[in-house]
Amino acid sequence: MRILVTGGAGFIGSHLIDRLMTEGHEVICLDNFYTGHRRNLLKWFDHPYFELIRHDITEPIRLEVDQVYHLACPASPIHYQYNPVKTIKTNVMGTLNMLGLAKRVKARFLLASTSEVYGDPEVHPQTEDYRGNVNPIGIRSCYDEGKRVAETLAFDYHRQNDVEIRVARIFNTYGPRMLENDGRVVSNFVVQALRGQPLTVYGNGSQTRSFCFVSDLVEGLMRLMNGDHIGPVNLGNPDEYTILQLAEAVQQMVNPDADIKFEPLPQDDPRRRKPDITRARTWLGWQPAVPLTEGLTLTIEDFRSRMGDRAATAQPTSPL
Numbered sequence: 001m002r003i004l005v006t007g008g009a010g011f012i013g014s015h016l017i018d019r020l021m022t023e024g025h026e027v028i029c030l031d032n033f034y035t036g037h038r039r040n041l042l043k044w045f046d047h048p049y050f051e052l053i054r055h056d057i058t059e060p061i062r063l064e065v066d067q068v069y070h071l072a073c074p075a076s077p078i079h080y081q082y083n084p085v086k087t088i089k090t091n092v093m094g095t096l097n098m099l100g101l102a103k104r105v106k107a108r109f110l111l112a113s114t115s116e117v118y119g120d121p122e123v124h125p126q127t128e129d130y131r132g133n134v135n136p137i138g139i140r141s142c143y144d145e146g147k148r149v150a151e152t153l154a155f156d157y158h159r160q161n162d163v164e165i166r167v168a169r170i171f172n173t174y175g176p177r178m179l180e181n182d183g184r185v186v187s188n189f190v191v192q193a194l195r196g197q198p199l200t201v202y203g204n205g206s207q208t209r210s211f212c213f214v215s216d217l218v219e220g221l222m223r224l225m226n227g228d229h230i231g232p233v234n235l236g237n238p239d240e241y242t243i244l245q246l247a248e249a250v251q252q253m254v255n256p257d258a259d260i261k262f263e264p265l266p267q268d269d270p271r272r273r274k275p276d277i278t279r280a281r282t283w284l285g286w287q288p289a290v291p292l293t294e295g296l297t298l299t300i301e302d303f304r305s306r307m308g309d310r311a312a313t314a315q316p317t318s319p320l
């Protein structure tokens with residue numbers, strides 16, 4: 001098949017492209033390199049089935065493809081809050097353009113939505129029929145309301161124009177190739193521990209998240225795309241940890257001498273998050289296979305090799 005991956009130079013998109021290329025598909029990657037990098041795709045540059053196009057999806061583009069994985073959108077709060085109007089444009093105008101393209105060429109369209117559509121959830125764990133508790137005017141709204149509109153657009157193109165859609169609600173995902181300055185919790189803690197700096201826990205660290213390793217997530221996305229259910233489907237790891245537990249795990253694995261310091265909790269920071277993955281299990285036969293300690297080990301190795309000699313020596317133990 002010929003497959004378009006928007007945001008394919010980013011963290012999840014580049015891992016997805018590795019899988020699609022390995023399976024022998026033709027892949028076109030569209031990216032404006034806001035948070036993505038050509039280095040994530042270097043190994044495919046000379047491959048005859050791979051094409052990289054620098055393009056901003058808020059502008060229309062005409063391509064002929066069979067499937068669209070629509071991932072283009074900055075995912076980390078510091079990046080999506082840097083230019084919030086641009087984030088909304090990417091989610092609304094960008095998604096509209098990609099749905100228009102999918103309609104024209106009759107391609108199947110998968111939207112990378114997010115657990116953020118549940119906001120600061122009052123239902124725990126979150127099931128797909130929970131409608132969320134979202135602040136429409138807060139600093140996270142450009143992202144979470146943007147993704148909610150993107151879901152609405154996808155379902156309206158499905159109902160109105162018969163576009164074959166798939167909607168994945170992705171929960172916190174981590175792994176190799178996250179950016180050093182990404183600002184998300186796993187990359188922050190790993191980078192801080194490798195540099196011997198204090199690990200910054202926001203609030204008292206009692207808020208929870210559930211962390212999915214990127215290879216598990218990519219497997220879930222591909223099963224959703226090629227299965228019969230349109231979704232939405234939660235894709236994430238249901239193992240829930242407090243942020244303080246995560247800090248202690250990274251501390252022990254990388255640098256037991258690193259301190260933990262507490263900083264103010266950002267505005268609208270969700271208190272708890274954990275996916276109910278019953279749909280993914282029954283519809284897709286999918287569940288995560290990589291435990292947190294194993295995924296963290298692979299992630300730490302990747303950061304260490306990128307950061308070179310600045311990194312400290314790993315201690316292969318974890319309290320998790």
Ligand code: NAD
Nearest residue numbers: 007010011012032033034035036056057072073075170173
């Ligand atoms: P990322 O920031 O690494 O990747 C996003 C990619 O989109 C980057 O390569 C960026 O350059 C590109 N991009 C951004 N705006 C664009 C535009 N206007 N035109 C073209 N390209 C553009 O993020 P990621 O973690 O790989 O996330 C990928 C997708 O998954 C995003 O849609 C994100 O919302 C979603 N998601 C991620 C997580 C997570 O934990 N990583 C969780 C939920 C949802």
Ligand code: UDP
Nearest residue numbers: 059060061062063096097098100101103104
């Ligand atoms: N679009 C695109 N590539 C295509 C087809 C459409 O970028 O191959 C854009 C198009 O420019 C429009 C959007 O997608 O801005 C929605 O397209 P649609 O055909 O649904 O709406 P219309 O063009 O009729 O407003």
Ligand code: UDP
Nearest residue numbers: 077183184185186188200201202207243269
């Ligand atoms: N967080 C933290 N220290 C950091 C970065 C993040 O304690 O250096 C917290 C953040 O306040 C949130 C959780 O970790 O409660 C996850 O944050 P992230 O930005 O990774 O993802 P999201 O909030 O979008 O789930």
